[in-house]
Amino acid sequence: MDWSISKLLNLRQCHRKFYFAHELASHHFTHPVRRKAFELTQSKSLKMWQGSLVDFAFSEILIAMYQNKEVPDFSALANEITDIASLQYEFSRKQLYRQKGMSKTKAGEEFLVLDIHERGLPYCEDDISEIYATVSDIIMQIPEYGSPEAGKSLHEYLMTSNFLRPNINYWHYQFEDMRIKPQIDLVRYRGKAIHVIDWKVSDSDSSDYSMQLYLAGIVAYHNIKKDFQAKGWDLPKMEDVSLFEINLMNGNIKEHAFSRESTAAALDYVYRFRNEQEQLSSVQKWDELNIEDYQTTDKKETCALCKFKPLCIHLILNNFRYDEREYYQLVQNQQLA
Numbered sequence: 001m002d003w004s005i006s007k008l009l010n011l012r013q014c015h016r017k018f019y020f021a022h023e024l025a026s027h028h029f030t031h032p033v034r035r036k037a038f039e040l041t042q043s044k045s046l047k048m049w050q051g052s053l054v055d056f057a058f059s060e061i062l063i064a065m066y067q068n069k070e071v072p073d074f075s076a077l078a079n080e081i082t083d084i085a086s087l088q089y090e091f092s093r094k095q096l097y098r099q100k101g102m103s104k105t106k107a108g109e110e111f112l113v114l115d116i117h118e119r120g121l122p123y124c125e126d127d128i129s130e131i132y133a134t135v136s137d138i139i140m141q142i143p144e145y146g147s148p149e150a151g152k153s154l155h156e157y158l159m160t161s162n163f164l165r166p167n168i169n170y171w172h173y174q175f176e177d178m179r180i181k182p183q184i185d186l187v188r189y190r191g192k193a194i195h196v197i198d199w200k201v202s203d204s205d206s207s208d209y210s211m212q213l214y215l216a217g218i219v220a221y222h223n224i225k226k227d228f229q230a231k232g233w234d235l236p237k238m239e240d241v242s243l244f245e246i247n248l249m250n251g252n253i254k255e256h257a258f259s260r261e262s263t264a265a266a267l268d269y270v271y272r273f274r275n276e277q278e279q280l281s282s283v284q285k286w287d288e289l290n291i292e293d294y295q296t297t298d299k300k301e302t303c304a305l306c307k308f309k310p311l312c313i314h315l316i317l318n319n320f321r322y323d324e325r326e327y328y329q330l331v332q333n334q335q336l337a
Ligand code: SF4
Pocket: 013, 014, 015, 016, 017, 020, 296, 297, 302, 303, 304, 306, 307, 308, 309, 312, 313
């Protein structure tokens, strides 16, 4: 079984939400309800979009430049990202994601579904201009951010790496009958030091992402050891590995201890919740599953922030039968506000 912390977090919030995101959603247009669940899975609030633009600039463009030892032109990058942002905005405003045959691959970096367009939520043009300005300011500030190495800016830290390995989603660690396969944003090597880095793009630093990072550390350590062994190199020790959360919105850095205690606690967490995930991670086909087996939550705060809220309400009101015309009518009538 593939074990995923994001699946578990969805599941613990609401079983129905888990169903929409992990059982029903499909990018194919064959079944409109599945396509709608997919579009809602992809949808972003304006704040999330702002974060994703900064993340894109970092993970897709900047890190590749640092890998090639190129000195980035931050002002040109800020302009490039603003241009991409306005293409994305137009894509979402025209609802091109609803066009038959449209896929993320076909749309490339323009693909975007904003909840203001999908759900008709209120916004004003100033909100959009503010996002362009904020993203541009953040990109210009990046060279000044601090880094996990004392006395070095983030720019110097990345420039002086021996090796950078970004966006790893192919490493896994087998634990009992579960495959732990987290997304690892970056592994940075310098001398013996191995840094496992998780980029954050949220305004708040209060959320706890430590579990995600401990699991990323376990998977990275295990795979790096295998890699070094195959090359006949000295094996890394646990104390060579450090875990960092770096918030790209404000430059704040949090270190999480990579120790026998923290990794044992993380694996214990996986073990404790394995049944919960296994129970609902069905191997059945989507049309053999019954939506009513997936309970809704009674927590209003969870529903208020849920991407699937319009679909969830529509299906309940419509006896679990999806009717696209009625769904859009419901959205238009703002009954969901
Ligand atoms: S709207 Fe509420 S009940 Fe429905 S899927 Fe979302 S969180 Fe669950």
